[in-house]
Amino acid sequence: MSSSMKQVLEAELQKRREQHLYRQRRVLQSPQGSEVRVDGQHCINFSSNDYLGLANHPRLAEAVEQSLATFGWGSGASHLINGHSELHHQLELVLARFTGRDRALLFSTGYMANLGAIAALVGKGDAVFEDRLNHASLLDGGLISGARFQRFQHNDLDDLARRLQKTDARRKLVVVDGVFSMDGDLAPLPELADLARTHDAWLMVDDAHGFGCLGANGAGTIEHFGLSQTDVPVMMGTLGKAMGCFGAFVAGSEALIETLIQRARPYIYTTAMPAAVAASTLASLQLLTEESWRREHLVSLVERFRRGAEDAGLPLMDSSTAIQPVVIGDSQVTLQVAAALESKGFLVGAIRPPTVPQGSARLRITLSAAHSEQQVDDLLLALTEACRPYREVSA
Incomplete structure (x- = not known):
């Protein structure tokens, strides 16, 4: 006897949950910017493609x-x-x-x-x-x-x-x-x-x-x-x-x-x-x-973030652009680190397969000209703390 559509689809969805690959939408309750309100929580936003901070100009x-x-x-x-x-x-x-x-x-x-x-x-x-x-x-x-x-x-x-x-x-x-x-x-x-x-x-x-x-x-x-x-x-x-x-x-x-x-x-x-x-x-x-200063400020923030991440020993990919991936590897751990960051008020995307290859789940940190140097420094501190327990276990 053939299964109903509902049964087939629910089984597939459950498998994705078990593999830590299930995707969920967030509800944005403010304009895009360096600070946003998502699902009722105020966050510093490091997950937007609004690279020049123009979306709410x-x-x-x-x-x-x-x-x-x-x-x-x-x-x-x-x-x-x-x-x-x-x-x-x-x-x-x-x-x-x-x-x-x-x-x-x-x-x-x-x-x-x-x-x-x-x-x-x-x-x-x-x-x-x-x-x-x-x-x-x-x-x-x-x-x-x-x-x-x-x-x-x-x-x-x-x-x-x-x-x-x-x-x-x-x-x-x-x-x-x-x-x-x-x-x-x-x-x-x-x-x-x-x-x-x-x-x-x-x-x-x-x-x-x-x-x-x-x-x-x-x-x-x-x-x-x-x-x-x-x-x-x-x-x-x-x-x-x-x-x-x-x-x-x-x-x-x-x-x-x-x-x-x-x-x-x-x-x-x-x-x-x-x-x-x-x-x-x-x-x-x-x-x-x-306003060429927007591109210039973005470049300086990228350099600042990369210096801080390298000093902290974070697993950065080789990127000189506003997209700064921190590779975690395991999908479950990537979700846990993203959740830890969110608990500290930082919104960062947790990217998992099939968007990226197996074993390369990552935090996709995106910088914007709307960010301040202090916000980048605060993210680096929170990121180092959020990654520390998992790095100690893997070591």
């Missing part, structure tokens, strides 16, 4: 309020029907200019941008090569594209070169994160661009965690390495992290953007984001240009 709220009088709230349709407002169009022009590219195209989310771009560029008879630690949206995009999908070892140029050498695919697309979301390290973009050029492949970079933070002007990882549109033909960036807003974009050549408009299904068949969201992003980009 008053100028973003003012921009939304002003746009409502002209454009209302709902966009009412997809971009290709009649939902593409003047504010959407202006934002695309500004993003293209800011990233040094011919054009940019807005998507409602980064996940949709990656699915749409990859599937529009490659299909049956083609090949897509992705770093093993790429974001899930990139991996899913490669899988649904219909192209032959291969994953190469993390930042391993030799492994990628061998795979490119062997393929006889019509089109070859290499896809990487600019900043890897769970490790915080950077892809070797100059070397990847050279390798792609040698093998007549196209390079696509998801710069979700670099855009706004890295580069002389905050244009991201590609700017950080001094690369051009020719070096990296496809750039994806998100607007809900360092920009403090919502949505995403793909930027590149005229031909690329027109191809996505014609073929990217998540773009064609999705209602456009509200024009007010575009207005807030325009305000955020202006702040990014005017």
Whole structure:
């Protein structure tokens, strides 16, 4: 006799609980910021992707309020029907200019941008090569594209070169994160661009965690390495992290953007984001240009945290970005350390498989320009104390 859906699903959920892999949502009761209220508790927030502290900036709220009088709230349709407002169009022009590219195209989310771009560029008879630690949206995009999908070892140029050498695919697309979301390290973009050029492949970079933070002007990882549109033909960036807003974009050549408009299904068949969201992003980009101190302060906080963590002997990964993972290893212990930190008033994400490989559960500490030096020092003290019992047992 077959089991009911309820029985099957409950058994699977219980297994996840026993493996300490069960995920639970928290209820945020305040705006994003360095201090938040979550589930009734006040916490210092080290788990947000609001890297520049812009998510609750008053100028973003003012921009939304002003746009409502002209454009209302709902966009009412997809971009290709009649939902593409003047504010959407202006934002695309500004993003293209800011990233040094011919054009940019807005998507409602980064996940949709990656699915749409990859599937529009490659299909049956083609090949897509992705770093093993790429974001899930990139991996899913490669899988649904219909192209032959291969994953190469993390930042391993030799492994990628061998795979490119062997393929006889019509089109070859290499896809990487600019900043890897769970490790915080950077892809070797100059070397990847050279390798792609040698093998007549196209390079696509998801710069979700670099855009706004890295580069002389905050244009991201590609700017950080001094690369051009020719070096990296496809750039994806998100607007809900360092920009403090919502949505995403793909930027590149005229031909690329027109191809996505014609073929990217998540773009064609999705209602456009509200024009007010575009207005807030325009305000955020202006702040990014005017207030370089935010990026400078973030860099100084990263350096301060790393010095303190290394002095305390904490197991840091090699990252120079706002993402600072402290690897614990065991999922249960990671949850216990995160809970100990929360009891001291610090909110830190406990990241476990399948988001990260087995045996590499970690605390994903994210720093923001909204943090003070004192908050970072207080976190280091609490983190050292919370980890001490488990480090003594393992020793």
